[in-house]
Amino acid sequence: MSGRPRVGLIGCGRIGQVHLRNLLAHPEKCEFAALVDSNRGSIETIASAYRLDRASTDVALIFDDPTIDAVVIASSTETHAAYIEAAAGSGKSAFTEKPIALDLDSTDRALAAVERAGTRLQVGFQRRFDSGYAQAREAIESGELGAVEMIRDAMRDPSPPPKEYLAKSGGLFRDMSIHNFDCVRWLKGEDPVEVFAVGSALTSDDVRDVDDIDTSIVTMRFADGSLACIENSRRSGFGYDVRTEIFGSNGALMVGDSRETPVRRYDRLGVHEDHQFFFLERFAGAYEAEMVSFLDAVATDTEVAVTGADGRTALALAEAAERSRKSGLPVPFGSPAVERAGPDSQRMTIRA
Numbered sequence: 001m002s003g004r005p006r007v008g009l010i011g012c013g014r015i016g017q018v019h020l021r022n023l024l025a026h027p028e029k030c031e032f033a034a035l036v037d038s039n040r041g042s043i044e045t046i047a048s049a050y051r052l053d054r055a056s057t058d059v060a061l062i063f064d065d066p067t068i069d070a071v072v073i074a075s076s077t078e079t080h081a082a083y084i085e086a087a088a089g090s091g092k093s094a095f096t097e098k099p100i101a102l103d104l105d106s107t108d109r110a111l112a113a114v115e116r117a118g119t120r121l122q123v124g125f126q127r128r129f130d131s132g133y134a135q136a137r138e139a140i141e142s143g144e145l146g147a148v149e150m151i152r153d154a155m156r157d158p159s160p161p162p163k164e165y166l167a168k169s170g171g172l173f174r175d176m177s178i179h180n181f182d183c184v185r186w187l188k189g190e191d192p193v194e195v196f197a198v199g200s201a202l203t204s205d206d207v208r209d210v211d212d213i214d215t216s217i218v219t220m221r222f223a224d225g226s227l228a229c230i231e232n233s234r235r236s237g238f239g240y241d242v243r244t245e246i247f248g249s250n251g252a253l254m255v256g257d258s259r260e261t262p263v264r265r266y267d268r269l270g271v272h273e274d275h276q277f278f279f280l281e282r283f284a285g286a287y288e289a290e291m292v293s294f295l296d297a298v299a300t301d302t303e304v305a306v307t308g309a310d311g312r313t314a315l316a317l318a319e320a321a322e323r324s325r326k327s328g329l330p331v332p333f334g335s336p337a338v339e340r341a342g343p344d345s346q347r348m349t350i351r352a
């Protein structure tokens, strides 16, 4: 296409509002065309706050409008796959929040629809657009760190999301660790060959009630024997916590947590810094950069930076972790296909 794409947004909850602000902040990159959310109260509140004249609870407002070029999908997880298919079916490119779907079959149907339509699909792994993670990736690619022997990637949320969100989230690995799975495979530049996971429910009755976990460790082994460890928690008493250490044969690099202001105070009680309390603040710049990247890809007919295949592999890793946690056994993971009898004689198939 030529010119600025006309973009519709589905979902104006926590992350949908971030995307809305970023779309509206870049009139040079896109024309905001319509907002849809199934919750009438939310749509009325947000449409009035942002003075949007085209807003509805009906997705036909976007999918039936041939002048809309692209759609941003930020509704609840279980809706993503159907909206990706609808976007492809109406010839629109799509940006979807993670995960693409709650299972690999639905993911494959959505990706097949995009493939058939020849449209674009970008997945919302915003860490790739964070300046800290981008520098880490550069240090790996340039060889500065030498051979990467270990990656430790921790991410903890201030507190668990509401029970209604948890019930529909697909569980900790698909909902939260999926960012870590994508980040580690992107940094490392390859997929692991084995996944082992343990997890517990320690932080809230809500998590136990929906039969989920909130605290987990996933270890991954790569073909050359190098290792990665992912740690997640739904609760962190001091606020959002994201820390990644890449340990290579030449040195190490730490992408640390961030300060709101570049100030450190020293007094009799110790040394104090402020701290970005939530992921919306920590990754504000990354959310904006990923959206600009998507808009540029649509406008210039070029490949998106984070593909449907990336989204699928991260989900496959989440599924491998879930199987490992439930079986108590390491799960082989391979590309393009791994099929093996597990030590418990169950056949396990995880396709990357």
Ligand SMILES: NC(=O)c1ccc[n+]([C@@H]2O[C@H](COP(=O)([O-])OP(=O)(O)OC[C@H]3O[C@@H](n4cnc5c(N)ncnc54)[C@H](O)[C@@H]3O)[C@@H](O)[C@H]2O)c1
Pocket (backbone or CB within 6 Å): 010, 011, 012, 013, 014, 015, 016, 036, 037, 038, 039, 042, 074, 075, 076, 077, 078, 079, 097, 098, 099, 124, 125, 126, 165, 175, 279
């Ligand atoms: N990339 C990230 O860092 C990040 C952060 C948060 C959430 N997410 C993802 O974004 C999605 C939304 O999460 P959230 O935290 O904003 O949730 P949320 O519950 O705050 O918002 C979801 C919104 O979707 C709307 N909705 C639900 N079903 C719908 C439907 N069928 N059609 C249209 N609208 C519908 C709801 O009314 C609500 O306004 C989830 O898939 C989540 O995994 C990603």
